[in-house]
Amino acid sequence: MNDTELSRKAFLLREQAAGLIYRGKSGHIGSDFSVMDILVTLFYLHLNVSPAQQTDPSRDRFILSKGHTAEALYCILCDKGFFPKEELETFCQFGSKYTGHPNKNINGVEINSGSLGHGLPVGVGMALAGRMQGQPYRVYVVMGDGELAEGSVWEGAMAASHFKLDNLIVIIDRNRLQISGTTESVMNPGDLRSRFESFGWQVWECPGNRIDALDQTISEAKASVGAPALVIANTIKGYGYSAAENQAKWHHKVPSEEEYQQILEELKERRAMIE
Amino acid sequence: MNTIPNRRAICETLMEKAGQDKTIVVLCSDSRGSASLEPFAQAYPQQFVEVGIAEQDLVSIAAGMASCGLKPFAASPACFLSTRSLEQIKVDVAYSQNNVKLIGISGGISYGPLGMTHHSTQDIACIASIPGMRVYLPSDRHQTKCLMEALVADDSPAYLRVGRNPVEDVYTSGQCNFVMDKATVLQQGKDITIIACGEMVREAQKAGEILKQKGISARVLDMYCVKPIDRQAVLDAARETGSILTVEEHSAFGGMGSIVSQIVSTCCPVPVVNMALPDQPAIAGTSRQVFDYYGLNASGIAENAERMIKSSGKIYPEH
Numbered sequence A: 001m002n003d004t005e006l007s008r009k010a011f012l013l014r015e016q017a018a019g020l021i022y023r024g025k026s027g028h029i030g031s032d033f034s035v036m037d038i039l040v041t042l043f044y045l046h047l048n049v050s051p052a053q054q055t056d057p058s059r060d061r062f063i064l065s066k067g068h069t070a071e072a073l074y075c076i077l078c079d080k081g082f083f084p085k086e087e088l089e090t091f092c093q094f095g096s097k098y099t100g101h102p103n104k105n106i107n108g109v110e111i112n113s114g115s116l117g118h119g120l121p122v123g124v125g126m127a128l129a130g131r132m133q134g135q136p137y138r139v140y141v142v143m144g145d146g147e148l149a150e151g152s153v154w155e156g157a158m159a160a161s162h163f164k165l166d167n168l169i170v171i172i173d174r175n176r177l178q179i180s181g182t183t184e185s186v187m188n189p190g191d192l193r194s195r196f197e198s199f200g201w202q203v204w205e206c207p208g209n210r211i212d213a214l215d216q217t218i219s220e221a222k223a224s225v226g227a228p229a230l231v232i233a234n235t236i237k238g239y240g241y242s243a244a245e246n247q248a249k250w251h252h253k254v255p256s257e258e259e260y261q262q263i264l265e266e267l268k269e270r271r272a273m274i275e
Numbered sequence B: 001m002n003t004i005p006n007r008r009a010i011c012e013t014l015m016e017k018a019g020q021d022k023t024i025v026v027l028c029s030d031s032r033g034s035a036s037l038e039p040f041a042q043a044y045p046q047q048f049v050e051v052g053i054a055e056q057d058l059v060s061i062a063a064g065m066a067s068c069g070l071k072p073f074a075a076s077p078a079c080f081l082s083t084r085s086l087e088q089i090k091v092d093v094a095y096s097q098n099n100v101k102l103i104g105i106s107g108g109i110s111y112g113p114l115g116m117t118h119h120s121t122q123d124i125a126c127i128a129s130i131p132g133m134r135v136y137l138p139s140d141r142h143q144t145k146c147l148m149e150a151l152v153a154d155d156s157p158a159y160l161r162v163g164r165n166p167v168e169d170v171y172t173s174g175q176c177n178f179v180m181d182k183a184t185v186l187q188q189g190k191d192i193t194i195i196a197c198g199e200m201v202r203e204a205q206k207a208g209e210i211l212k213q214k215g216i217s218a219r220v221l222d223m224y225c226v227k228p229i230d231r232q233a234v235l236d237a238a239r240e241t242g243s244i245l246t247v248e249e250h251s252a253f254g255g256m257g258s259i260v261s262q263i264v265s266t267c268c269p270v271p272v273v274n275m276a277l278p279d280q281p282a283i284a285g286t287s288r289q290v291f292d293y294y295g296l297n298a299s300g301i302a303e304n305a306e307r308m309i310k311s312s313g314k315i316y317p318e319h
Helices: A003-024 A029-046 A067-079 A119-132 A151-162 A183-187 A192-198 A211-222 A257-273 B006-018 B038-043 B055-067 B078-083 B086-095 B123-128 B141-153 B200-213 B231-241 B256-267 B287-293 B298-310
Strands: A061-064 A139-144 A168-174 A202-207 A229-234 B024-028 B048-050 B071-077 B101-105 B158-161 B184-187 B192-196 B218-222 B225-227 B244-251 B272-277
Touching: A003 A029, A003 A067, A003 A211, A003 A257, A029 A061, A029 A067, A029 A139, A029 A168, A029 A211, A061 A067, A061 A119, A119 A139, A119 A151, A119 A168, A119 B055, A151 B055, A168 A211, A192 A202, A192 A229, A202 A211, A211 A229, B006 B024, B006 B038, B006 B071, B006 B101, B006 B141, B024 B038, B024 B055, B038 B048, B055 B071, B055 B078, B055 B086, B071 B078, B078 B086, B078 B101, B078 B123, B078 B158, B086 B123, B123 B158, B123 B225, B123 B244, B123 B256, B141 B158, B184 B200, B192 B200, B192 B231, B192 B256, B192 B298, B200 B218, B200 B244, B200 B298, B218 B231, B225 B256, B231 B244, B231 B256, B244 B256, B244 B298, B256 B272, B272 B298
Parallel strands: A061 A139, A139 A168, A168 A229, A202 A229, B024 B048, B024 B071, B071 B101, B101 B158, B192 B218, B192 B244, B244 B272
Antiparallel strands: B184 B218
16 A cells, blocks of 8 residues: 555444444543554555564564554554454443453453553563564564653653664654643653653654655664664644644543534545645 | 581582573672672673662562573572662562572671671561562581572572671581471470571571470471471471470561461461561671670570469560
8 A cells, every 4th residue: 555545444443443432431532643644654654564474583573662552553454354353343341351451361461561661661672672683574663752751651762772772763653632631741751862862862853744754764764873862853733623632621522422423524524625 | 516607508508500590690788798609700790780889770680581481589688688689579579470589698696796887686577478489597517508509499588687796506517407488497395486598597496405405306497498488387386386486686676476476376376486586676796795795596596485384385575
C-alpha cells in the first residue's frame, strides 16, 4: 500500500477504534487518534511481523509503551489477521482478554503494558538479547510524551546509549497533552531533542500525523549506527475529530451516541478528502 | 564453621551451567561484588550485563531479555530489588510471564547496622502477593545449590532470597533431601511443629535439639519454598502435632507465618504462633545481635515452643 492508501486506512482504523470504545464503554480515544498514523506506518511499512511469524526469533519486536492506546493497536493487529474481528468485539467486556491495556494473551502483543515508563527499558533488554543472539531484528517502542515524567524512562535511555543499541528505535507520540492538561504545564519535558542527544541518542523529528513524513523519518532512524534512535513525532491529540483535537478532556472520554455519529461522519469525510 | 555464604553457591551453580547453556545471562546493578558474581562476570563476560545503580531498569531489561528467549538471573540487594522494582516485577516479569529469576542478596536484616533502607523484611509479603511469582528462602549453601539447579532448569519466574553472611550448614553436601516445592523434614516429632525458612532454619533445627533434651518431640520443617508453600506438610503438621510455631526473618505481616496461619485456620484450626521481626525499624547490629535481641534464636524458639505446649498454644496474653 502507498502512503495515500495508508492515510485512508488510518482514518478507517480510527473509525473502528472509536467503535470499540463506544461499544466497550472504555478507552483512550484522544491518544488513539493521535498515535494511529505512527502505528500504521510501523505495522504496514516497517515492522517485520505477521501472524505466521509469531514465534520466529528473528521477527521485529514492537512495544506499545503507552499501553492506553490499546484500541488503536488492536484494530491494526485485527486488520493484519492476528485475530478475528468477532473476538475483538468483546473488548473490555466481562472475561475478555482484550483488556483496556495490551497483554500477551493477545496474538501479536509482545509485552504487557499500561503502566507507563516500562517500554523503553524492556526494549533495551530485547535489543540486548537480539545482539547477544546474533538476531537481525529491530526493537520499536512507542511512548507518550506525558510518560516522559517517569524516571524509569531515563534509566532506560541511559542504558540504551551505554550499550550503543542501534537496533532500538523509539518513537514519541508528541501530542503535548496529558490527562490534566498540557505536558508543559503538568511536568515540562523541556527540549526533548537536546535532552535525548545529551543522553547519547540520535534524534529525528517529523510531523506525526503524516504517513509519508513518518515513513521517511523512520527509514532514516533505522540507519542509525552506534546509538539508539529517537523519532519525535509531532502529533495532534484527537486527530481526525475536530471537536476532540487538542482537547485534554478527550483523553479517555467515551463518546455519546451523538458524538459517535459525528466522529464517524467526520472521519469518513476526511478519508474521502485524501487524494 | 562454614565460611561460604549462600550467594557464592549461586555463583558456582551459574558458572557450572553457563558454559553449556548460552541462554543463561546474569544481570547486576553495581552489585556483582556483593552478590559474589564477580567470578561469573570474569568467566562469562558475554553472558553478563551490568546496568548500574538502577534496579527498575535491571528488572525491565531482564524481562525484555527473557521475552526473547534468554534465561536472565538478576541479582541485586533484596531491599532494593524487592520494593523499588516491585512494579517491574509485577508487570514486566509476572504479568508478562517472563522467565526472570530474581536473586535478592543480603536479604532480611543482613545489612543490620546500615539501617532500614538496607533491610528487606517485607519482600515475602510484596512478592508472594503477585500472581505468578514464586518465593524461595533457602537455608544453607547446600540447599541453595539444589534450589539453583532446579531454577536453572525451569521456565517460570521466581524470587530467591539469601543472606549476606556465611551461615552454619543445615545439611551436608549431597544430603539435602531436596525435592522442589516440598518442605524438608529436619526432625520428626509429635508434640509441636516448628516451621522455619532462610537463616532461621538452623536456629529452628537447634531448638528442636534443645527440646529433645527436655523430652519434647518437636517436628522441624525447612519451608524454603514459601510460595508455592508445601500445604500438605503444613496440614500434616497441624493434624499430627496439634500446634505450629513459625519462625522467619521477615515482618509478621504477610510472611511465611501468615501463609501457614491461613492454611491452618481454614483447613485444620490448631494454635499457630508466628515468630517474626517486630513492626518497627530493626535495631542496628550484626545478624546475630539482632536475632538475639528479638529472640529469633534457638533458645527463643525452644522457649516459645515449650510455652505453647504447656499452655495449649496460647503464649501471648489476649488483647
